[in-house]
Amino acid sequence: MERSDMVISGFGGQGVLFVGFLLAYAGMLEGNYVCWIPSYGVEMRGGTAHCFVTIANKEVSSPIVDRPSVVMVFNNPSLEKFETAVTPGGHLFINSSLVDIEPKRSDLIVHRIPASDYANELGNSKVANIILLGALIQATEVVSIDNIYLALQEILPEKKKKMLPLNYEALKFGMSNLV
Amino acid sequence: MSVILKKPLSLTDKKFHYCPGCTHGVIHRLIAEIIDEYDIREQTIGIAPVGCSVFLDWYFNFDIIQAAHGRAPAVATGVKRVLTENVVFTYQGDGDLASIGIAELIHAAARGENITIVFINNACYGMTGGQMAPTTLEKQITTTTPYGRDHKTSGSPFFVPELLTNMHGVGFLSRRAINNPKNIVRTKKSLKTAFKVQMEGLGFSLVEILSICPVNWGMDPQKSMQWLEDNIIPHYPLGDIKMPDFDV
Amino acid sequence: MSKKLLKGNEAIGEAAIKANCRYYFGYPITPQNEIPEFFAKEFPRVGGVFIQAESEIAAINMVYGAAAAGARVMTSSSSPGISLKMEGISYIAAAELPCVIANIMRGGPGLGGIQPAQSDYFQATKGGGHGDYRMIVFSPASVQELYNLTKKAFYLADYYRIPVMILGDGFLGQMMESVEMDGQNDTCEPIPKPWAITGCRGREKQYINTLYLVPEELAELNDRLQEKYRQIKNSEQAYEEYYMEDADFVLVSFGIAARICKEAVDLARDKGIRAGLIRPITLWPFPEKAFADLTRAKNILNVEMNAGQMVEDVKLAVSCKIPVHFYGCTGGLLPSSKEIVNRIEMLGGTPK
Numbered sequence: 001m002e003r004s005d006m007v008i009s010g011f012g013g014q015g016v017l018f019v020g021f022l023l024a025y026a027g028m029l030e031g032n033y034v035c036w037i038p039s040y041g042v043e044m045r046g047g048t049a050h051c052f053v054t055i056a057n058k059e060v061s062s063p064i065v066d067r068p069s070v071v072m073v074f075n076n077p078s079l080e081k082f083e084t085a086v087t088p089g090g091h092l093f094i095n096s097s098l099v100d101i102e103p104k105r106s107d108l109i110v111h112r113i114p115a116s117d118y119a120n121e122l123g124n125s126k127v128a129n130i131i132l133l134g135a136l137i138q139a140t141e142v143v144s145i146d147n148i149y150l151a152l153q154e155i156l157p158e159k160k161k162k163m164l165p166l167n168y169e170a171l172k173f174g175m176s177n178l179v
Numbered sequence: 180m181s182v183i184l185k186k187p188l189s190l191t192d193k194k195f196h197y198c199p200g201c202t203h204g205v206i207h208r209l210i211a212e213i214i215d216e217y218d219i220r221e222q223t224i225g226i227a228p229v230g231c232s233v234f235l236d237w238y239f240n241f242d243i244i245q246a247a248h249g250r251a252p253a254v255a256t257g258v259k260r261v262l263t264e265n266v267v268f269t270y271q272g273d274g275d276l277a278s279i280g281i282a283e284l285i286h287a288a289a290r291g292e293n294i295t296i297v298f299i300n301n302a303c304y305g306m307t308g309g310q311m312a313p314t315t316l317e318k319q320i321t322t323t324t325p326y327g328r329d330h331k332t333s334g335s336p337f338f339v340p341e342l343l344t345n346m347h348g349v350g351f352l353s354r355r356a357i358n359n360p361k362n363i364v365r366t367k368k369s370l371k372t373a374f375k376v377q378m379e380g381l382g383f384s385l386v387e388i389l390s391i392c393p394v395n396w397g398m399d400p401q402k403s404m405q406w407l408e409d410n411i412i413p414h415y416p417l418g419d420i421k422m423p424d425f426d427v
Numbered sequence: 428m429s430k431k432l433l434k435g436n437e438a439i440g441e442a443a444i445k446a447n448c449r450y451y452f453g454y455p456i457t458p459q460n461e462i463p464e465f466f467a468k469e470f471p472r473v474g475g476v477f478i479q480a481e482s483e484i485a486a487i488n489m490v491y492g493a494a495a496a497g498a499r500v501m502t503s504s505s506s507p508g509i510s511l512k513m514e515g516i517s518y519i520a521a522a523e524l525p526c527v528i529a530n531i532m533r534g535g536p537g538l539g540g541i542q543p544a545q546s547d548y549f550q551a552t553k554g555g556g557h558g559d560y561r562m563i564v565f566s567p568a569s570v571q572e573l574y575n576l577t578k579k580a581f582y583l584a585d586y587y588r589i590p591v592m593i594l595g596d597g598f599l600g601q602m603m604e605s606v607e608m609d610g611q612n613d614t615c616e617p618i619p620k621p622w623a624i625t626g627c628r629g630r631e632k633q634y635i636n637t638l639y640l641v642p643e644e645l646a647e648l649n650d651r652l653q654e655k656y657r658q659i660k661n662s663e664q665a666y667e668e669y670y671m672e673d674a675d676f677v678l679v680s681f682g683i684a685a686r687i688c689k690e691a692v693d694l695a696r697d698k699g700i701r702a703g704l705i706r707p708i709t710l711w712p713f714p715e716k717a718f719a720d721l722t723r724a725k726n727i728l729n730v731e732m733n734a735g736q737m738v739e740d741v742k743l744a745v746s747c748k749i750p751v752h753f754y755g756c757t758g759g760l761l762p763s764s765k766e767i768v769n770r771i772e773m774l775g776g777t778p779k
Contacts, residue, residue: 243634
């Protein structure tokens with residue numbers, strides 16, 4: 001890996017920025033250079049929220065992500081907004097529980113995963129983002145599950161630590177249900 | 180031989196530059212006497228405004244910071260938050276305090292900053308040559324209300340301490356005048372209470388002092404005092420408006 | 428682990444605490460709200476004072492008061508709010524008070540937008556407020572540098588008794604990168620402030636003033652300020668060079684735009700073009716020293732996220748002896764590295 005550029009996009013409240021943060025944090029734990037850039041301001045008020053994540057083994061010169069190799073989307077507008085940007089042969093992760101349109105391009109590796117349905121099966125609809133993250137790290141190996149888990153341990157505040165087992169389960173579930 | 184009256188230690192030897200009949204000198208002396216009486220000269224910090232009293236440092240024998248126009252309460256906030264044990268006061272005119280600096284004043288009061296504000300109201304801008312102030316009376320003639328202040332076009336005079344009465348952090352509010360010895364004594368008592376409120380940590384204190392500006396009013400000092408009594412004092416009622424539960 | 432994943436805005440706060448700043452006065456404005464929020468949360472834990480002021484004007488005057496009282500103090504805002512602070516900054520410069528001001532720039536003029544821009548270069552480096560004054564202006568290009576330069580800013584502010592501005596932008600303020608918090612060269616030790624207004628116990632009374640009605644006295648203040656500025660010009664210029672050893676096509680850019688230019692240099696080098704980059708780290712003093720010996724350079728392309736501001740200083744620095752071109756983006760748009768390479772090629776940067 002020289003440099004991986006990723007986009008995570010959905011509605012505010014779907015844990016979009018958090019997934020990006022986890023990726024960047026795990027990347028940092030692995031000794032890589034990382035960069036996380038959120039959308040901000042009025043865009044966040046009810047509209048789509050997205051973040052850019054870069055993980056590289058050398059200093060990140062330009063932090064701008066205009067051609068991501070990995071895109072994860074949680075709603076239709078996000079797919080429409082970012083599909084064209086993906087590099088040929090790149091990965092497109094779709095929460096197919098929420099996205100009901102089809103990608104137009106045929107030169108991408110498309111992963112349609114009903115993450116919200118799976119999350120409900122695990123008993124908490126909020127871990128859809130973590131399931132999709134599991135699929136992402138299984139397919140791209142951009143960071144290891146161990147470091148995502150370590151990142152979760154370091155990031156989650158004390159009162160949310162009880163969510164750790166569920167998150168770990170969701171990660172494993174996403175990894176083994178990659179399509 | 181015993182000394183029965185002397186210049187307060189908190190005043191310098193410099194002669195006042197103020198116009199003949201101006202009342203700043205009287206008020207400066209009252210403040211200096213109080214600071215001597217409380218023996219707080221070495222811990223007092225005064226904030227000078229923009230206006231006639233911008234050179235507070237010439238006359239007060241303690242540390243002074245000169246502030247931008249209207250910003251004295253914000254500067255005092257910064258100083259007092261750093262030096263919580265010092266006594267910090269601002270000295271501001273009606274243009275500085277009630278016009279350009281009204282936001283800084285109101286919010287310092289709302290925060291209950293433990294500072295003292297000495298507010299000189301002579302119903303006009305002195306230093307710039309007698310223009311209308313927020314406290315200029317209706318029908319009063321100034322250089323920018325040459326036909327008399329008309330509330331329809333230039334607003335109405337407003338009551339500064341009364342604006343602050345319902346604020347939780349305000350410890351003391353008073354309005355006084357310096358038109359005669361009796362009122363000068365009362366002014367001193369209110370100022371003394373204001374500083375005491377600060378020293379006791381009881382919050383924000385403000386004393387408005389109704390004053391004269393003979394040169395810009397176009398009257399001699401005696402007529403000015405008469406005009407103050409006939410027009411300004413009836414409009415702005417004197418007295419303590421919000422009081423602590425102690426007497427000085 | 429000493430590395431932390433921090434937002435640029437948070438890095439400013441962490442650095443301020445590390446530099447023993449315990450006073451912050453500010454007013455909310457996007458995209459720098461994480462700064463006041465950081466201090467509101469962290470200062471109570473270290474005995475600091477945070478005030479959300481009623482306006483930017485009040486905030487900068489609280490800074491004036493706290494600085495006059497001898498404290499390490501800072502404020503922050505974004506472009507329109509910085510305009511409001513300009514009056515106070517002029518007073519602070521005149522009174523020779525130390526403080527740190529962060530401007531996390533957004534596009535203008537007017538209310539403008541909330542997306543990143545670099546359009547306050549003139550305001551920061553050429554005055555902004557009234558009168559012949561200068562501030563030291565730092566232009567960080569990464570979150571790590573935001574951290575390092577903010578710490579340094581407090582020290583230089585005290586050392587020279589001058590306001591120091593951290594000139595970032597919305598992109599830098601919002602982005603997260605890993606920051607090494609320890610092992611930095613610590614220049615945080617306090618500097619005695621015998622001039623501070625603390626009450627006259629045990630000494631003569633003191634005065635902090637910005638009004639001089641006698642022209643000769645005001646001229647004396649200005650002479651003293653100018654002498655200080657000359658000293659800073661000599662001692663504090665800072666810049667980074669990237670592939671400048673053999674560069675005949677030189678990019679000049681600051682802040683986040685300079686990082687895009689670094690990628691452009693890489694892309695141009697891949698094409699065999701001998702491109703290089705000069706990245707001013709101090710915008711004032713402008714690093715003229717970086718331009719003193721550009722014998723190889725045939726062309727200079729200046730890249731900024733504005734309509735062309737620093738480009739004037741670059742032209743002055745090379746005395747117009749080398750052609751200086753400009754490529755800029757406004758409105759919160761970012762330049763692209765590919766477009767920069769296109770410009771290099773258009774301007775005759777050819778493979779060797």
